[in-house]
Amino acid sequence: xxxxxxxxxxxxxxxxxxxxxxxxxxxxxxxxxxxxxxxxxxxxxxxxxxxxxxxxxxxxxxxxxxxxxxxxxxxxxxxxxxxxxxxxxxxxxxxxxxxxxxxxxxxxxxxxxxxxxxxxxxxxxxxxxxxxxxxxxxxxxxxxxxxxxxxxxxxxxxxxxxxxxxxxxxxxxxxxxxxxxxxxxxxxxxxxxxxxxxxxxxxxxxxxxxxxxxxxxxxxxxxxxxxxxxxxxxxxxxxxxxxxxxxxxxxxxxxxxxxxxxxxxxxxxxxxxxxxxxxxxxxxxxxxxxxxxxxxxxxxxxxxxxxxxxxxxxxxxxxxxxxxxxxxxxxxxxxxxxxxxxxxxxxxxxxxxxxxxxxxxxxxxxxxxxxxxxxxxxxxxxxxxxxxxxxxxxxxxxxxxxxxxxxxxxx
Numbered sequence: 001x002x003x004x005x006x007x008x009x010x011x012x013x014x015x016x017x018x019x020x021x022x023x024x025x026x027x028x029x030x031x032x033x034x035x036x037x038x039x040x041x042x043x044x045x046x047x048x049x050x051x052x053x054x055x056x057x058x059x060x061x062x063x064x065x066x067x068x069x070x071x072x073x074x075x076x077x078x079x080x081x082x083x084x085x086x087x088x089x090x091x092x093x094x095x096x097x098x099x100x101x102x103x104x105x106x107x108x109x110x111x112x113x114x115x116x117x118x119x120x121x122x123x124x125x126x127x128x129x130x131x132x133x134x135x136x137x138x139x140x141x142x143x144x145x146x147x148x149x150x151x152x153x154x155x156x157x158x159x160x161x162x163x164x165x166x167x168x169x170x171x172x173x174x175x176x177x178x179x180x181x182x183x184x185x186x187x188x189x190x191x192x193x194x195x196x197x198x199x200x201x202x203x204x205x206x207x208x209x210x211x212x213x214x215x216x217x218x219x220x221x222x223x224x225x226x227x228x229x230x231x232x233x234x235x236x237x238x239x240x241x242x243x244x245x246x247x248x249x250x251x252x253x254x255x256x257x258x259x260x261x262x263x264x265x266x267x268x269x270x271x272x273x274x275x276x277x278x279x280x281x282x283x284x285x286x287x288x289x290x291x292x293x294x295x296x297x298x299x300x301x302x303x304x305x306x307x308x309x310x311x312x313x314x315x316x317x318x319x320x321x322x323x324x325x326x327x328x329x330x331x332x333x334x335x336x337x338x339x340x341x342x343x344x345x346x347x348x349x350x351x352x353x354x355x356x357x358x359x360x361x362x363x364x365x366x367x368x369x370x371x372x373x374x375x376x377x378x379x380x381x382x383x384x385x386x387x388x389x390x391x392x393x394x395x396x397x398x399x400x401x402x403x404x405x406x407x408x409x410x411x
Contacts, residue, residue: 011376013056014078017049019350021112022080025105032101042085044101047093050085051330051343052350058372060328062087072376094336102342103187109346110185113353118180120356136232136302139209140179142310143199143217146317147172147192148326148341171337174199177313183349184316189338197222205231210295212310218292220267224274227294234306237278237290243267246275251300258282260300279303320348323368358385 022045029035029044036043042050054065066087069076073084148171170192175184176199188199196216205211207230215236226233247264263278279291281304291303298306320326324344329337355367362385370385 010078011075011378012371012381013053013375015381016052016056016350016354016371017079019113019353020045020048020109024108028104028108029101032098032104034096034098035101038096041083042089042093044097046081046085047090047097048102048105048343048346049079049081050090051339052347053079053375054330055324055340055343055347056368056371056375058325060325062090062330065090065330075376091331091336094331094339095333097335097339099189099335099338099342102339102346106187106342106346106349109349110183113349114178114181114185117182117352117356118178121180121182134302134305136210136298136306137179139206140306140309141176141185141205141209141211142179142313143174143176143203143211143213144310144313144317145172145174145196145199146321171341173317173341175313175316176203176205177316179309179312182312182316183352184345187345189341204229207231210234210306212306214310220269220274221272223267223276223294224272227274232293232295232298234291234293234295234303234310236307237292241267243276243278245278262300264296277303319364320344323351323365324348354381358382360386 025045025048026043032044050065050069053069054062057065057068059065059068066085069084076082076084172190172192172194174186174188174190174194174196176186177183178185186199186203188202190198197219200213200217200219200222205226210232211226212234215238218235218238218241223233243265245263245265249262251259251262253259259282261278261280263280265276265278267274267276275294277293277296279293279300281289281291281300283289289304289307291307293303295303324347326341326344329340331337331340351364351368351371354371355362355364358367367385371381374381374384
């Protein structure tokens with residue numbers, strides 16, 4: 001076989017694993033209480049490697065994962081493994097090894113790649129047009145949560161099935177995402193019954209940051225705290241909020257129609273007074289949108305744009321659920337479910353870094369699919385993704401893909 005620049009001595013999965021610092025991850029595992037207790041062979045790094053393999057291949061069970069590893073047994077040395085992990089060993093590790101280890105690994109990777117992700121984010125576009133970033137975008141955060149339905153009432157769920165009446169468990173993933181980074185910066189895993197504004201009480205953002213969130217997070221006391229910390233917020237207004245209007249200005253267009261109303265309002269809760277800005281935006285064919293913020297310097301367009309960009313975190317949740325296995329879990333314990341969720345977040349971060357390294361516009365789902373299909377192929381993944389057509393033309397031209405001669409029954 002002729003040497004080709006598109007082939008490499010390492011499979012694609014090894015190229016993904018190069019984004020990890022093995023020694024650092026082993027150190028994290030040793031420092032996490034209980035992570036390396038009674039461990040014979042499957043240390044924290046190998047546990048992560050095996051779980052990532054299953055997530056990237058989109059396997060639905062430990063049985064599939066074990067069979068998939070057996071099928072690639074002759075390539076495992078490239079992954080730093082010299083033995084096959086049985087599903088019983090992996091099931092035990094998912095129960096025993098604390099999920100905090102995987103949470104710490106995610107935090108380490110986020111710290112390592114946050115600057116690269118922020119610098120490599122593609123320019124913002126809206127309705128087909130590219131826009132220059134505004135000053136507030138550099139410190140724009142969004143907060144939201146999503147619920148993952150579980151097959152049993154393992155974690156406390158909310159409500160019951162409308163037909164059967166049976167109650168299923170659910171896990172809620174509370175997230176804070178920095179807009180320019182594009183991956184979760186803060187993650188908390190709780191039961192689905194936990195209220196959304198739980199995370200708002202826990203999060204402290206840098207001064208001059210802007211936080212966009214939906215109306216499920218409305219908490220006047222926390223809004224006052226954010227104001228005192230120098231953090232701006234933009235959220236959608238609830239209808240049942242009581243407030244006093246201190247100032248009000250209505251803006252009218254050339255046709256004599258009101259386009260928006262800008263108000264200064266005061267919320268009073270016991271001994272707490274919180275001044276805010278209520279902005280009501282009117283549309284010709286849509287219902288008015290009422291937004292609430294503590295920033296009196298933003299233009300109406302800025303306030304509207306900030307809340308619109310909140311949709312980026314909804315897109316993130318859609319990306320996670322569509323591209324990674326979060327419908328089936330490799331274990332039925334709380335710890336195993338949380339471990340798999342953390343590994344999905346790690347996989348999402350690594351694939352995001354990989355996709356931003358490709359000097360070509362590739363959809364995230366396309367990169368995930370190609371990683372899954374070529375995970376154990378000996379090709380230079382980034383070179384292949386940057387020019388796939390030329391890659392295959394070169395391969396075919398050199399006869400690399402030429403089929404071997406068919407055996408004869410009479411030889």
